[in-house]
Amino acid sequence: MAGLNRSLSDLSKEPPLSSDVSGLWEALCGEAMDASSKDPSLTRTMNSAVLYHASFAQALAQRIAFKLANHDLDQDELLSVVAQALISNPDIVDHAAADLAAIKERDPSNAEILTPFLYFKGFVALQGQRVAHWLWHHDRIHMARHVQSRISEVFGVDIHPAAKMGKSIMLDHGSGLVIGETAIVEDDVSILQNVTLGGTGKESGDRHPKVRRGALIGAGAKILGNIEIGMGAKVGAGSVVVGSVAPYTSVVGIPATPTGRRHSGLPGITMDQTLAEPEYII
Structure with missing residues (x-):
């Protein structure tokens, strides 16, 4: 648990040259507060998914782990793996922010950042694949396969961990x-x-x-x-x-x-x- 807490603490520090990420994080928190004020029944969701976190990286790591955890690898164990990937490769966080901005700009059914961050399976699946890609290239093949399998089971999206994905990508709907x-x-x-x-x-x-x-x-x-x-x-x-x-x-x-x-x-x-x-x- 101490190692997990250190990892989450490290994630509170945004990577260098992350003005776009910081701006997106501010907007995401604002949208979460607005959603909570309009529907108090969502307060716990908004707090645990967004507002209780110190940075976009922390919130992103928690969201991936929350969605992909199961009895084989629980949320805390998976969160530690995801946090290690995000700390080692800050580009994952930067690319996730770019993906969110792209969805907001391109999807006519969505005018915010909060909805895709919380609910769009194409977005979360892609961020999980970015973590699996890092694992694949750090000789953690079976962990990468585990993450890939969970993404497929949960979201119906199957992207091989070795596939190379750029940034500002929109996987609209994602299904299949x-x-x-x-x-x-x-x-x-x-x-x-x-x-x-x-x-x-x-x-x-x-x-x-x-x-x-x-x-x-x-x-x-x-x-x-x-x-x-x-x-x-x-x-x-x-x-x-x-x-x-x-x-x-x-x-x-x-x-x-x-x-x-x-x-x-x-x-x-x-x-x-x-x-x-x-x-x-x-």
Whole structure:
């Protein structure tokens, strides 16, 4: 318990150059206080999840541990593991803050930070994967597998611990998402539900997709093999993609083929799901 208390104390210190994290934490606390004042029955929830913590890092660690704990690894044991990862790699905290900001900006159903922090399984699942990724690369393979398994069981999101995830990522809904071991998802990407970034069979080695910055992946899309989804690309809902997609290009269908005019901008940020010619919504 002493080790756990020291870890939580260390988490009260925000990492250097964390003005964005500090600003987000202030906003999160303000939203939690407002929610508590409007509905006093939520006071205990807001206190334990947000207001009793000294920093965003502390609150984030507690949220991950609370959601993923079970009889195999209880909340205090898991909290110690998560805290160690966040202390050793402050980028996890920074990236989590960027993810929250991205959700607030992109999701038309949500205008705050508190709701995704508490309730959006795509957000919490991604932060758990960041912890599992740290464990994977510090020779704690079975602990990483444990965290991955719990994320899958609790949220229905299965992201391999070795997959490389950028920041400012929105996993909208999250349900049914599968991302394989050698996949890469860069910054500013948005992925909707029931998407697979998978392999094409029993091949080994580098075998999963690389999704470049600002791409938008529609619901139910299956992207298979060691292929590249270029910067700013759009993949239509229900499409099956087995070949690389050029930057700023939209693809739809089974198998997916280019459609419409080449666009500009980053649809992963703008959430622009339409095509000029022909009209199509992903």
